[in-house]
Amino acid sequence: MSNKALEGVTVVELATFIAVPAAGRMLADMGATVIKIESLDGDNLRYTAPTEGRPLNQYENTTFDLENANKRGIAINTKTEAGRKILFQLLEKADIFLxxxxxxxxxxxxxSYESLKAKFPKLVYASVTGYGESGPDQDLPGFDYTAFFARAGILGSLYQKGTVPMNVIPGLGDHQCAMGLVSGVLAAYIRAMNTGLGEYVSTNLLHTSIYTQAIMVQAAQYPDYGQPYPIDRRTTTSPFVLAYKTRDERFVQVCMPVYDAYYAKFMSCIGRPDLAEDERYTRLQEVAKHKRSPEVYDIVWAQIEQKTAQEWRQIFIENDIPFSVAQTWEEVLQDEQAWAIDVFYSMKYDNGSEKALVRSPISMRECGLPEYRRAPLLGEDSPAILRELGYSEEDIAGLESNKDISVWRD
Structure with a gap:
């Protein structure tokens, strides 16, 4: 007997790029049978390697594996009658549609949900869009660069005043959306099991981004307090939640949100015990009132510049100061703690290459770590899936000949 949480659950995924496929990947990791349906040309995510600075190689496609590992794959022309028939045959066996x-x-x-609900009343139907499914912009194309980062306020707010917005990367908003979608899907699936009634679950990049920033979005309603963003980091109300440059040109991020509780200890740690009881700086309310944040910032900056990142690391660990050195991706790939908690899986590709691939951030102790099977090549599982639906070899050959399906061939 399998100990996987979603063993026996069938998911049909008709989606491209990242957000929804990432949700499908998480469900597959939990033991669900996830059948990914692609067009005959394939999911565009198969071809994004040059944008990411990787070689384009379908046999070693780290991004596609990240979002589609542990799935089965079929390539269908959903515009033909035969292709649509296969799609609906798969939906007939599905518990969840993404x-x-x-x-x-x-x-x-x-x-549409209404159409499928009439045919499959127990089906859990889940969707991600850029901007939601009502309102004037519901049909705009949405990527995380646009809907998540720009429209929702990250790029317009979270950068050093007087400079330019940060350089964004793909997947950050999509993965947030994926985790939200999975939580809704699992709740809806439990409801379907209990009541026999399906549900429509949706999320979108715009709402997800606003939710992730909700503390500060809500605080923006109080213009008489704080500062409107973008801000100059030097004038941030609390200088104890910033990154500072070390002697070896690294940055150390500290996070002491309760300034007053940490003040004396932190100032002593950084070599200014003479200021530990200085009443000008001990209470954040007074610092803010008298606009002394830049003074504290300059003091901390001058001190942090005197030692290396490694030296500060030891000091802050010994004194239980919340901090982290700002690492590069190359360093993250070597991070001992990340490997210890199974963030990474060492994938050995058939071409002899070995690469660290990232697991989804959900662990189940009793179920154990999910296996990590590479994503299917385009149409790789088409014949096997069609056989399970009752198609003969002759039928499959005819479908391929008529371009109703495609089959991967080396």
Missing amino acids: TNWRPKARERAGL
């Missing part, structure tokens, strides 16, 4: 097609495209294809 998609990121925009609402109007789903409607045209007969894949």
Whole structure:
């Protein structure tokens, strides 16, 4: 008997790029059978390597494996009658349907929630869009660069005043969306098991981003307090939640949100015990009132510059100061703690290459670590999946010949 949490659950995924496939990956890791449906040209995520600074190689595709490991894959032309028939045969066996097609495209294809609910009343139907499914911008194309980072306020707020917005990277917003979608899907699946009734679960990049920033978005309603963003980090109300440069040109991020509780200890740690009881700086309310934050910032900056990142690391650990050295991705790949908690899996590709691939951040002690099977090549599992639906070898050959499906061939 398998100990996987979602053993026996069937998921059909009709989605491209990252957010929804990432959710499908998490469900697959939990033991669900996830069948990824692609067009005959394949998910565009198969071809993004040059943008990410990787070689384009379908046999060693780290990004595609990240979002699609542990799934099965079939390539279908959903525009033909035979292709649509296969799609609906798969949906008939599904417990959960995942998609990121925009609402109007789903409607045209007969894949709206209302249409599928009539045919499959117990089906959990889950969707991610850029901007949601109502309002004037519901049909705009949405990526995390645009909907998550820009529209929702990150790029317009969280950068050093007088400079330019930070350089963004793919997947950050999508992965946030994926975790939200999975939580909703699992709740809806439990409801379906208990009541026999399906549900429509949705999230979107815009709402997810605003939610992740909600503390400060809500605080922006108090213009008479604090500062409107973007801000100059030197004038931040609390200088104890910033990054400071070390002697060896690294940055150390500290986080002491209760300034008053940490003040005396921190000032002593950084070599200014003479200021530990200085009433000008001991209470943040007074610091803010008299606009002394830049003074404290300059003091801390001058002290941190005197030692290396490694030296500060030892001092802060010994004194229980919340901190972290700002690491590069190359350093993260070597991080002992990350490896100790199974963040990474060492994938050995058939071409002899070995690369560290990231696992999804959900652990189940009794179920154990999920296996990490590479993502299917385009149409790799098409024949096997069709056989399970009752198609003969002759049928499969005919479907391939008619371009209703595609099959991976080396």
